[in-house]
Amino acid sequence: MNEPYVIGVDLGGTAIKMGRFSPKGDCLNALTLPTPQPPFPDQVVKVIAQGIQNIDPEDRALAIGMGVPGPVDAMGRIARRAINLDWYDVPISDSLEHLTGKPTVIANDANCAGLGEAWLGAGSQFKDLILLTLGTGVGGAILLNGELFVGRDGTAGELGLITLDYNGYPCNSGNRGSLEQHVSAQALRRRWGCEPHEMAERATQGDPEAIALWQEYGRELAAGIASLVYVLTPEAVIIGGGISAASDLFFPAMIAELEERVLPTSRHNLHCLRATLGNQAGMVGAAKLAWKYVKARP
Incomplete structure (x- = not known):
């Protein structure tokens, strides 16, 4: 058959x-x-x-x-x-x-990317997780008890549009200072004056300025993730998208910042992982x- x-x-x-x-x-x-x-x-x-x-x-x-x-x-x-x-x-x-x-x-x-990672990727061991896709913009997915959470109208889970800076840079959504306007590739081009992969190459070669910028990036990303963790207390935070290729450069600072910002009771056994399905x-x-x-x- x-x-x-x-x-x-x-x-x-x-x-x-x-x-x-x-x-x-x-x-x-x-x-x-x-x-x-x-x-x-x-x-x-x-x-x-x-x-x-x-x-x-x-x-x-x-x-x-x-x-x-x-x-x-x-x-x-x-x-x-x-x-x-x-x-x-x-x-x-x-x-x-x-x-x-x-x-x-x-x-x-x-x-869909969140469902994919939960099925066959980095999230396959978890029932409660969030995915952030760091690319041209910042997308997101929430899975609770193995099911996508999309809200009553299907539009929940826009994790990149949460506010990081009340008076920040205007966002396409109408928000200001959204997480997307801090950690997307578009935002990094505006702030750094180059492509993220170029800054990653500099950091890999030992450039102190580039290393410091990626550490700052990790801390800013953690500030956004902290809000999500307090609300959702997921088992795992999975980072995907093109910028995740530089995860070695920002994950240590991101994790350290999360440990400072989030109470141990809210981040108990929290796993921060890079997406695996590309x-x-x-x-x-x-x-x-x-x-x-x-x-x-x-």
């Missing part, structure tokens, strides 16, 4: 990653396609549907899970606002179901989303 599988799709502004996944998380086949430019919804859906046909020629997938950039509705049907796609209230699940005939569920891409986390988590959908509707 052929093993059942689902499709996981990670929709980004420049690329669409997709794969076929078994119930255990084995990737049976994968494909990466360029995101159509401009990314009009109907064109994007056609590309995704064609890609699915390529990796599932026997048309046996039980469901499709997809991560999209930005918040989605609580039912996992509508992309509420995808800034880098210029999408507003796009019923992407309906459109993809119409073309493929497969039940489809969507989630925020950072939530840029596959979103696709893996989207597949887990599809499996959860299938199991909830036998």
Whole structure:
């Protein structure tokens, strides 16, 4: 008997990653396609549907899970606002179901990355965890008792938008001094005048200024994480995204700062870990989303 599988799709502004996944998380086949430019919804859906046909020629997938950039509705049907796609209230699940005939569920891409890390990555030993993705912006995911926490409208878990500095730099969200405006790649370019990987190279080569800047980065990141730990008391904080490649440079300062800022009762057995799935986390988590959908509707 052929093993059942689902499709996981990670929709980004420049690329669409997709794969076929078994119930255990084995990737049976994968494909990466360029995101159509401009990314009009109907064109994007056609590309995704064609890609699915390529990796599932026997048309046996039980469901499709997809991560999209930005918040989605609580039912996992509508992309509420995808800034880098210029999408507003796009019923992407309906459109993809119409073309493929497969039940489809969507989630925020950072939530999918969190699901992926919790399933097959750094968070697989924990039920309560938070994920921060440190990239162009700062995304987040909250898993409580093994389930994504998305709030009553599906938009909870925007961890990068919490306030760090009341009078700080303006944020795209309308906030000021958000965590994102301190620790994202965009913020570091503005503050440091170079790419994060360039500053990492300098620090690795022993440049004292670069080493000090990364230590300051770790302390600022910890100040944001401290607020999250006090509210959620997770078992693990997982750090992903492109900047996590420099984790050796900022983790020691981050952990030391957390130990100062957070009461031992709130951080008992807290683990701070680097994500392990890299840029596959979103696709893996989207597949887990599809499996959860299938199991909830036998």
